[in-house]
């Protein structure tokens with residue numbers, strides 16, 4: 252999955268060098284070069300030297316105009332997966348590594364309409380790079396709006412643990428609400444186990460029904476099919492988008508590894524992040540009302556969340572592979588070829 256930065260330069264030098272050759276050859280070499288380019292940019296982890304070299308030189312537009320812009324980073328954050336910590340970290344990194352971070356306060360438009368999608372695309376496009384953004388929003392297809400996508404990143408967690416965490420978080424927020432319009436005592440004090448066993452719609456996950464609270468739509472996208480639970484097509488699309496657009500998807504359970512992979516893969520943004528993270532002290536939105544949930548209750552939920560778990564395992568495997576290729580690299584001073592920018 253890695254290659255030497257020189258490759259990018261060689262490709263760029265191709266065009267002027269071919270001036271000496273017969274015109275037919277020029278066309279041939281050019282077309283071959285461009286195809287090679289495109290195939291590479293599609294199959295590679297998106298952030299790479301070829302892409303950045305091309306953007307900086309402003310050379311011929313590529314026929315497959317779906318290349319990632321490595322100077323812009325989009326963290327379409329999944330709620331309840333440590334995003335508070337990561338945003339704090341990104342703010343620090345912005346100051347340290349000299350880029351601008353935009354934190355969104357929009358929490359309720361994860362399934363964004365066309366207007367909101369366009370607003371996000373334009374904001375990303377119109378901000379000078381390097382820059383980074385975060386927002387609770389499902390994956391956005393920038394290509395659909397005629398723009399190159401930014402580098403995406405995200406962090407997810409064990410699906411059932413996340414559902415439990417959200418359940419108690421909703422109640423904590425509701426309890427803190429000073430207005431009289433609180434939900435009733437029954438809802439506020441409902442036991443999670445009871446909710447699952449009833450089964451209460453709040454804790455029920457059924458095949459083919461629509462759920463916007465799970466993790467998969469954040470990677471699949473804005474289309475209604477993306478919210479269909481355990482849909483094979485939605486799962487496939489989520490995996491494809493991860494391979495193609497996400498430089499890193501970390502997991503809350505492996506934040507140490509996540510931070511090291513972020514730092515190695517996106518040094519422009521995360522250089523020095525691992526140390527900063529360790530000195531941050533693990534800050535979590537701890538919820539004192541969260542109760543212990545029995546393993547058999549978790550098992551009931553797991554059985555109904557097969558696509559969520561398949562995605563989670565896929566992400567864990569990918570993260571692990573990225574980490575392994577990183578530790579198998581030669582010592583730091585010889586490692587520059589691994590760095591993408």
Ligand SMILES: *[C@@H]1O[C@H](CO)[C@@H](O)[C@H](O)[C@H]1NC(C)=O
Pocket residue numbers: 392394395472492
């Ligand atoms: C994004 O939109 C383009 C143009 O409409 C389409 O060709 C492409 O398949 C879409 N990509 C994804 C991942 O949905």
Ligand SMILES: *[C@@H]1O[C@H](CO)[C@@H](O)[C@H](O)[C@H]1NC(C)=O
Pocket residue numbers: 424428429430432433
């Ligand atoms: C409190 O509850 C009301 C009614 O449900 C809601 O409109 C309001 O946004 C809540 N306030 C906060 C701070 O959550």
Ligand SMILES: *[C@@H]1O[C@H](CO)[C@@H](O)[C@H](O)[C@H]1NC(C)=O
Pocket residue numbers: 447450454455456457458551552555
């Ligand atoms: C699991 O799915 C089955 C069948 O769709 C449904 O009857 C059951 O209530 C679901 N249970 C939970 C906890 O989601």
Ligand SMILES: *[C@@H]1O[C@H](CO)[C@@H](O)[C@H](O)[C@H]1NC(C)=O
Pocket residue numbers: 459460461475476
């Ligand atoms: C789920 O959403 C789709 C698309 O919006 C809709 O056609 C379908 O009826 C919904 N399914 C259920 C079970 O609500």
Ligand SMILES: *[C@@H]1O[C@H](CO)[C@@H](O)[C@H](O)[C@H]1NC(C)=O
Pocket residue numbers: 504505506507529
């Ligand atoms: C992360 O690394 C730090 C320092 O090496 C260590 O103290 C901590 O236990 C690790 N955390 C996890 C979850 O592995």
